[in-house]
C-alpha cells in the first residue's frame with residue numbers, strides 16, 4: 704500500500720463502510736471487496752482480510768467459524784462496534800457539513816469579501 708492517501712484516509716472510510724454493512728447483514732471478505740469496488744475503490748484481498756481480522760481483534764466485529772472449508776467467514780457487528788459506528792456517524796455528519804463543496808465555496812467567497 705504505497706499510496707499515502709489510502710493509508711492516511713481511505714482505510715478509515717473503508718472501516719466505517721465495513722461496520723455499516725456488518726450491522727446491516729454481516730459481511731465476508733470477498734463480498735466487501737466487491738461492495739467497495741461498486742463504490743470505485745480497488746481493495747485487494749491482502750488489505751481486506753487483515754482489516755477484518757484487526758477489527759475483530761478490536762472487538763468491533765465477531766465472526767463465526769465457517770462450517771465447511773469452502774464457506775466464507777462471516778463477520779457481524781458487536782455491541783462495541785455498533786457504539787463505534789454511532790459515534791462515527793455523528794463525526795461524519797459534522798465533517799460532511801463543514802467540508803462539502805458548496806459550503807467551502809461560500810466560505811471562500813465570504814473570505815474574499817472580507818479581504
Ligand SMILES: [Zn+2]
Pocket residue numbers: 720724738
Ligand atoms: Zn456499501
